Amino acid sequence: MIDRTLYTIFKHGSKTYFYSTLFFPPAVKEDVFALYSFVRTADDYVDAVPQQVEEFSAFVDRYASAREGETTGDVAIDSFVDLAGRKRFDPAWTDAFLHSMEKDITVGSYRTIHDLEVYLYGSSEVIGLMMAQILDLAPESHAAARNLGRAMQYINFIRDIPEDLILGRTYFPREELDRFGLDDLSETAALRNRDYFAAFVRFQLGRYREWQEQAEAGFGWIPRRYLIPIRTASDMYRWTAMTIGRDPAVVYRRKVKPSVMRIVSGATYNTLRT
Incomplete structure (x- = not known):
């Protein structure tokens, strides 16, 4: 049974991940809820306006206590620490994640792609590694x-x-x-240099597609019962990329996200083809 607090955190945090995750088997679903609730809670502290720096610091302290065996009463932390122990997460993965979240408080920009990739490792790549552990995938994945x-x-x-x-x-x-030729990414600058902005965004989308293709090349490591929700989430991000690619300035007019109907329809289609 999924804890109600974890359910609420996940549902309010990401429509794409939430509705895709519903297609996992029950035990895996519970573990994904525990993982996402932990990372979402930390992310919410640093993404708040104004940022909740003291609350984030207290969250990190509670996590450290939980890792030492203390029950903190924070269901997002306690559930995650239990999950991390059962699925043998490398503690360095969580440390990297929290370090990247801390960077969102102290760092506003990155000079090179190498600098950014250090942030990306902690903010997103380790989540992929944790998912691989939840699904008991081979290290080759x-x-x-x-x-x-x-x-x-x-x-x-x-x-x-x-x-x-x-x-x-x-x-x-x-x-x-x-x-x-872009001074910044404000709407004013983007519309003043519309062609440059469009070229810039499409260049970034090309980087996404390269990484996405490398990821999908490893889908063969994922058992069919787990592949449906993962492929569905992947498909929704591809749809988002295609939508933005057609008109990059759309990001200033609305938040490009798939509807619940599109997500569920995609999962149904993947159930039939996988």
């Missing part, structure tokens, strides 16, 4: 799991450009903005 995590995160960066600007963040390498 880990490269694909990491690529899927960062590919999906990268689409979020593109989709959420205006929201991240409000938080004082630009996740794309500064040297690439310069290469495309």
Whole structure:
């Protein structure tokens, strides 16, 4: 039985992940809810306006106590620590995740793609590794799991450009903005340099597609009963990328996200073809 608090955190956090996850077998579904609730809670602290820095620090302290065996009473933390123990997560993965979340408090931009990839490892690739452990996948699947995590995160960066600007963040390498003749990614700058902005976004979408293809090349490691929700989430991110690619300026007009009907229809289709 999924804890009601974890259910609420997950449902309010991500429509695509939530409705895709419903197609996992019950035991796996519970574990994914525990994982997502932990990472979503940490992310919410650093994405709040204003940022909840003290609350995030207290969250990290509670996690450290839970890892030492203390029951904290924080269901997102206690459930995650139990999951991490049962599924043998490398503790360094969680440390990398929390370090990247801390960067969202202290770092507003990245100069090179290498600099950004350090952040991406902690914010998204380790989540892919944790998912691989939840599904008991072979270590050979880990490269694909990491690529899927960062590919999906990268689409979020593109989709959420205006929201991240409000938080004082630009996740794309500064040297690439310069290469495309963009001073910044504000709506004013993007519309003033519409062609440059469109070329810049499509370049970033190309990077996403490269990582996505590398991820999907590893789908053969995933048993059929687990592949349906993963392929569905992957398909929804592809749809998001295609939608933005047709008109990059759409990110300033609305948040490009698939409807619940599209997600459920996609899962149904994948059930038939997988």
